[in-house]
Amino acid sequence: MPVRAAEERVDDFKEVACGFSLEDALHECARCLECPNPACVAGCPVGIDIPGFIVKMEEKDYRGAYDILSDSNLLPAICGRVCPQENQCEGVCPVGETLEPVAIGRLERWLGDEAIKNNWNTLPHIEPVRHKVGVVGSGPAGLACAADLAKAGCDVTIYEALHKPGGVLRYGIPEFRLPNDVVDAEIANITRLGVTIECNTLVGRLFTIEQMRDEMGFDAVFIGTGAGAPNFMNIPGETLNGVLSANEMLTRCNLMMAGKFPDFDTPMHMGRQVAVIGAGNTAMDAMRVALRIGAEKVHCVYRRTEAESPARLEELHHAQEEGIEFHWLTAPVEILDDGAGNVRAMRCLRMELGEPDDSGRRRPVPIEGSEFEFETDMVVYAIGTKANPILGQTSKLGLNKWGYIDANETLATSIAGVYAGGDIVTGAATVILAMGAGRRAARSIKTYLGIRDSEAKYRSEQVGCAGTLFGIDLGERNFSPIRLAG
């Protein structure tokens, strides 16, 4: 896919990847083998009918293609941009065995963008059921869950603590990867289904999960609050001015628009020599934001090597193109004071790779006597996140030993009717895995509420089986009222 030249893009927040033209898209569609048992669908965490929408595109029925796509994913323009397709649909595409796999992500983005441009929205017929469902958090997990439940007829309200919806899509992912306009447009798809989004609402403190269920009339609750609490290293000098989490930098810049200070009130005082610790996707985002906000030089400091970097290859390449300097096998042990409470430098150790650790990656081991000073005036931590403590502090939800919510395979928590999914259950992962979890929880909630799973196929062989009536489970309590013609 065409991208803007590095020297042109490093000064602004406009999108780096330009997207397919119609010709590119059709050319790509023609490469699809339309496998009878498509591996890509199984490889997609939300189960998009990928060959289905590609066939429609080849027939030049773009609207029809979007309808198939948006049936499983109402955020295609977002997912087309931020999904790690190389590990999912594209990773299992048989074309990829000999050639480049079909660029499914880019096709998805193209369709999503067309839908936004042409104001396509596919409103399914929704038959209201009596149930009210509350969703905590308006990130990818919450949005996906809310969409499925709204389609099933539930009255869904999403609660968001920040003043704008989207969660990590809003505060975390920078505009040059995911423009806010795209986030707004696709969230509008969800509200069009009848979902209410209440911002400025901190669940746990304004009301508890138990109150939602017992006092506010919610029949079920889904928790998708993400893993937002930033990790620090616990080394000396961490509270000096000039040390911050990538979360803080990204929130200031993406949600609060600090890049436009003083037109916007939130400042993001940028250092000259910025050192970002970590080499995951968040680190790449933080480094590239730092460059765009005015850092002279941005360094990536990582204790392992490029091969172990958890970032997507594409992000790593973009960062390299933009002039980020990478310092592999380097670990900070202390942050040094300039005498006035600001960062002057870091004391670092050189590392070498030893035996593989639990994660299967070779463990970095310090080289004795390799200590050196690394000159920097801003240190940004992008070394992962942990569970936010608020819901644990304010409810009786069962947590695991790391503070994440304990959920079983149906994503049910220890409180009846309360489900959880996404990063708050698994620890930090991807947007699309969170959406997959949201959809899975929506299915469980439908079962819990006794709502017919609209995806379940009617099977005539079930007629007459014990426990069913006309093939429908007798446990279902929500037959849609029959509407009489005329």
Add this chain to the structure above:
Amino acid sequence: MSDFQIIDRQDFSDTTFLLEVCHPAMARAARPGQFVIALVDEHGERIPLTIADFDRDKGTITLVVQAVGKTTRQMQQTCQTGSALYGLVGPMGAPSHVADVGKVVCVGGGLGVAPVFPQARAFKENGAYVIGVVGFRSKDLIFWEDKFRSCCDELIICTDDGSAGIKGLVTDGLKSAIEHHEDVDEVVAIGPPVMMKACAETTRPHGIRTMVSLNPIMVDGTGMCGGCRVRVGGEMKFACVDGPDFDGHTVDFDDLMNRLRRFTEDERAAMERWNENCKRLEQAGQTTGTV
């Protein structure tokens, strides 16, 4: 989106003013020691403000604001009765632990006078003997004396110029309270960091448990940014979710005060721009005669 209507405003001085904001759910949920994050408009910053009072029957919360920076001065101009805030979220932070104590001193100085009130009231409701110590620059700037008298068994007012109460700082008032009462179980001190530090030092030799409420720079207030991290007892804590109340004898106040200077330059730039804009608007108003 919800409307956070300002239903009352009172000005206590040329910098300090009170806003009573309609938010029935928050009025129900709020407990002493908690705070909110407010946004003036869509371009605004998220600023933390301690909840100074809440009225469950009226469905309102009360904030007392001191106009010291760009945003708070803007609030002083724009937040009038009948207007609304763009964003308001809370109650945030862990509520204060209002212990079952016999005798407590509640100290409020500067911006801390208002937030210490709900704590004093909660202690009183818990059956404690409450001594209030509140500090102002001079007699004219005193506010809420009646509210404090209604929940304090004793009230010591301190003024810098001696125009009311005792002449001196709140630490002088605190010292006098400790001298007259040997059986003080707990001290709550809220105000600027330097004042809370001085209060903690005053009580340290007496071994009286001293709780302080920290207000570092933060963005989201939900434990997500880590901007509000403070050193307490050698450990790093997030004031927004682990606090804002901490044991004053273990807080590293110097670290806190250094971190509050993080954005000094930007704050100055924002202030200058705001003042210039105000001046320009004023001049424009004068030439067209529509002030």
